[in-house]
Amino acid sequence: MLNLLVAVCLAYVAFLFLVAFGAERAAERGRSAFLRSPWVYTLSLSIYCSAWTFYGAVGSAARNGLEYVAIYIGPTIVMVGWWWVLRKIVRIGRQQRITSVADLISSRYGKSNLLAVFVTLLSVIGTTPYIALQLQSVTLSFASFAGEDSAAALPSEQSTAFWVALGLSLFTVVFGTRNLDANERHHGVVMAIAVEAVVKLCALLAVGIFVVWGLGGGIGPVMARINASEIGVWQVNSGRWTGLILVSAAAFLCLPRMFQVLVVENEDESYLRLASWAFPTYLMLMSLFVLPIAVIGLEVVPKGSNPDLFVLTLPLAEGRDGLALLSFLGGFSSATSMVIVASIALSTMVSNHVVMPIWLMMTGGGATVSGDVRHVVLLARRISIVGVVFLGYLYFRMSGGGTALAAIGIVSFAGVAQFLPALLGGIFWRGATRIGAMIGISVGFFVWAYVMFLPSFGVGVALSETIFNEGLFGLSWLRPYALFGIEGLDPLVHAVMWSMGLNLTGFVIGSLVSFPQPLERLQGMQFVNALDDAQNNRGWSVGAAQSEDLMVMSQRILGATQAQKLFQEQAEGQGLAGYLPEPTSEFLQHLERELSGSVGAATAHAMVAQIVGGAMVSVEDLMAVADETAQMMEYSSQLEAKSGELTRTARQLRQANDKLTQLSVQKDAFLSQISHELRTPMTSIRAFSEILRDTEGLTEAEKAKYSSIIHDETLRLTRLLDDLLDLSVLENGLGSLNLAHGRLGDVIDHALVAAGVNGAGQGARLRVTRSLAQESVMIETDLDRLAQVFINLIANVQKYCDAEAPHLDIRTERSGDSVVVDFIDNGSGIPREVQAIIFEKFWRLAEQKAGGAGLGLAICRKIMVRLGGTIFYLPGQGGAAFRVTVPLENVEVGGISALQ
């Protein structure tokens, strides 16, 4: 039996891995229609029903009757009232690219990292017992199966918990940190927990139906038996009833794992509409059979057995092993899905708000040092996931797993409920300030810890018996269960009343007496008015921001491809070619949000601030905050848009003018250059031919020498004229393309050989690295022309790369219908101010190094245009870098084919 159980468990886990893997694959291929369904979203919310629900609800019902329902009524009310709160939080989450509940609170209160750290720590403390609870439930259910089978060697409870913790960490690391998605969405994980949601619902319903119709003899008799049992009358303490509804409603919004599925994983706001009734239905179905199971369990199962496990022991006692197995899987699903999502949510918070700021501080230079920062983020997340799960395991071992499941859960709920005043206040009350939030959360947290969390370990463990009886420092009004001398209340009601009450008071008073910082005001306004459209989110004043520095930083966080794509799109949006958009305030805002999707709002803000400088809130922003009647907002934003447009146009005009002036200077320079280039060989040809003609008695050796000089000079002239001709042919779109199929790698090989990289001489110094695997792509183009471009780029590196040990990196990557080849060297690169003109004719990096006529890059560009591709200078790569894009299939470029 035990072996079968382990086998079923492993098979189930393997199945979940497959589901998650399949979902990730589908999402990557863009076939994710079914992943983006509101049903999946609704099912994923079911992680609210952890093992606490699955096992603990029956236990709670066996002890206190209908009280367990309150835990599900709270979320029901929140979901039914989605129009008020959830819609707004989800909207804000999408607008501000919120990654966690800590991120939301920190972002609202002026992107304060201190607040984020505080919320993160509190979440970790509040979630640890909850994870321990899940491990405990799996262990207990395992043991109750094992108890049936006395022949088998019983594994120790701790080793079961250990293996479960290990497996969960592995699953979460594999699917939770696969990539650093800017949106923080995990398709695989969400799909897996949606499947688990179905499994646990089916399992509980199956047990319920078996109990009611199989054991109880139908609805009527079961109802009679319920009334006849020891929980037959309504005996729920009204304070507890109200308290539980309120706390569960608060926790539903504030639990890090719920926030993760509700807000962060939400793809579309309209999903809420379905979830608003479908999720309450799920909750209702989950709790429908709890009471019958509890009552029949009390009758059938021998006295003294743990009521928390009735769902499992009842079918076992009746000999229904198959049903028991299903029920075990249901409980297993509830526990695992909760731990997975909770550890993802917490790891995001820990890495974004604790590890990253510390890491940035320790590495000194912060955002601008070279190197990829993403591996740090991913590593931090992976370590945090393992850390969080094992913290839960540690708690489980230390607490010994004795307390009833429900008791641990409610402690955790009340802990995270402390975020509620700051959260709701933040999105509905513009007057709420950082100081108020800090005071509220910390007061609530300490009261909670003192009256609920520490006492939950039992008398004499965390707090001594003296403190329980006589209060802290012997002050009787500080007794944990009778704060301020109010006795006789239920501990839960007492704890919730005092912690939430003082929290709220501290929050309101703190907000009223303190004065918000400008950024805080700005964020406050955006959060409170999130539902009004026409948001105009400002924050960065256009200043000395250097696009290139921003690009260097973004590449490290978002990854090179994504960052380059973002910059190119933005540049295109501004009507500029290339990769460097103007650092307008819209662009900076957009960038900051993209970054905050990866590292959190506070860190992203700090990083951008490092580069852009101190100018965070402009005068316009302050004015916008000060008087924000709709018309004023509208007017000022229109004005701003217009003035921004004018500024941009003016800047573009200036750029165009500069370019024209430079071109005209170049043209003049070219004329003198070309006459010089033509004259020098001409002069020597004339001189030497005169010598040959006029001098008598030349030796054969001398004759040969002079005529070979004449020959060399003629060759040089021919080359120059060839180049000019080549260029004019390309410019006029004449000449035909010699299309052929070939491997890209062969073209690069050919170019390297032709440029003499592998031979002797100066070129041999150059070290080349290539991405051979990607180079095996087949292309259809004019291979000789393409090789000409490559040779030119390689030759330029040989000529101009000024590094001690020149190194050329040729990176190849497929990108849609084309292939991108980057040539990146380690020299000092091309200065910003001339990047725009290097592709012009007759431009040379340095006059003294004149090796050609300055036509190389101009020809390259013309060739690439003819081939239907592009060549760009790629800034921010640490050296000179050129990006060549070649279409895989030849596309005919307008008009040219007609000429052929």
Added chain:
Amino acid sequence: MDGARVLPVLGMVLFLLPALWPQPVAEIATSGGDAAAGGGLSAGPVETSAAMLYVFGIWALLILVSVVMARGLARAEFIGAAQAGKTGSGAGAVRAGQED
């Protein structure tokens, strides 16, 4: 939309009603006698089966109403978007349409 705002409040009130139900008194013997003496239906503690019916009944009702409401809201937003398209700028209509 206003209905959507009222619904959770209504649900809250209905769900909190059980808190006001009479509690079983500690000494069952005397309370039973009193109840018998009172003779009214209102005096005795509420049976769990009745409580279950009440709680799950309210639950089902809330769910039904929110199904209707969700449909209504979807339609209202659609109409709102269409109106915005007529009166407002074209871009606004497109944006509102996408949000649906």
